[in-house]
Amino acid sequence: MAKSALLKSSIVKKYWMALTGLFLCLFLAGHLAGNLQLIFGTSQQFNEYALFMTTNPAVKLLSYLTYISILFHAIDGIMLTIQNKKARPVGYAKTDGSSSSLASRNMAVLGTVIMVFIATHMVNFWAKMHFDKNMPLVQKEMDNGMGQKQIQLVGTKDSQMPYMQLDQSGKLSKEFFETIKMQTQGQYDLEVQDMTKIVNKKTGEVIFEGYKDLYKLTVDFFKDAKYGLFFTIGYVLAMLALAFHLWHGFQSAFQSLGATSSKLTPAIKFFGRAFAIIVPLLFAIIPIFLHFKK
């Protein structure tokens, strides 16, 4: 009995909703802390942070947990909504609605808005960061010592070479690779791996490692002459939906888990509402800041 109840009971669905929801609140806090570097940090700091977030194994594990939580939260939510609709096959001709808050009655709608946002957000940033061959790399214009300006790729801290020169078209120079191959009698036959690394084919030795310019991608996205304002407004509206979702959801999770008491509950409600306002607000400020930045 207890075992089957743990899989299908109405109350267990609520536990899952609460646990995944609270985990996603932690994710939001972490994501926000990273994003705020777009305002308070340098482009260098932000890009180093982005590199860390895409390569660190512990972060990778957390990110998988986040994907699973988002999916589970959404699927569980859809299942609950379908069941709840079935529980009232004939509706009322007249409803009042004064006995519950607007946010609490529209969690599924708000959740759908957030889900659409997450999908577009991942297409615009996550997918580009991971898979886009045209993802910009961090570059720097430097003097080559002969009074000429040249564009070079900036290497990471661990890179053997701090810079890598690009040819005039802004690409890694084929001639340069060939020159090295000739000069070293084939000892250094180089190729580009994972978009950012220059590796010796024979030994697997990483000669140079640059990093992706997520900062530039983000700033360009929100400053885009055509769609920048549209993207910024869309982002802000999604954060508004998130705020309402959290306004009800945060304290609701504790109620679902039965984690209530006369002493704790008022504090949880206060914290939840503060979280619901502050976190989406700070998220929303970032694209506005970037859009209007000179």
Place this chain on the structure above:
Amino acid sequence: MSAAKNININLKIWRQKNANSKGSIETYKLDNVSTASSFLEMLDQLNEQLINERKEPVAFDHDCREGICGSCSLYINGRAHGPDTGITTCQLHMRMFNDGDTIYIEPWRSKAFPVIKDLVVDRTAFDRIQQAGGFVSVNTSGNTIDANSIPVPKVDADKAFEAAACIGCGACVATCKNGSAMLFVGAKVSQYALLPQGKVEATQRVLNMVRQMDEEGFGNCTNTGACEIECPKGISLENIARMNREFLKASVK
């Protein structure tokens, strides 16, 4: 309080011949309703008018007419038990309405509460939930022990009493956007879980009552809190949280 006066009202009432027929909203005009009369007395007056017109009177549930039996239901102008808090429909008075008002009267809407006729719904789903575990087993072979011989902390006794104030009217289900019965079940689980007599069967009680609740086709709670607002007995959401705790405890045992 102002003196009673007579008002004329328009009624929009759900009429449905029986469980299998398709119902619809019918409109009635009722004049000279005293604001001192109760809502159910107003319906009595309507039925008298309908009988005089040789029409079928409106069927509605009622029994004690003093707010304790839980029989009267009615979704009035979009709210369970009408536009007032902490009352059942029999305690609702016509002084809450104005001359010329249009009043919608609908039955509780829930898959688990099918309409029997007009405004009468079948609430035996609640009985089956109660029978699944809402009791304490006692030996009644002549040596019944006085319940008061077991000491109970006053705080717990008060909370148990507040939960036990539930009259099983179904307003929580009717008002919940999800048609969830968790306030009812939460109250019934709590009233026993809080007392030493109820702790003996606590594990099986909560599992069985929740299982029965799910089987009856009630929806899932999303913590909107509407039930707590509309409950005529002021049953607190805290009881749902307690049920959730009890269920978690019982599930991992």
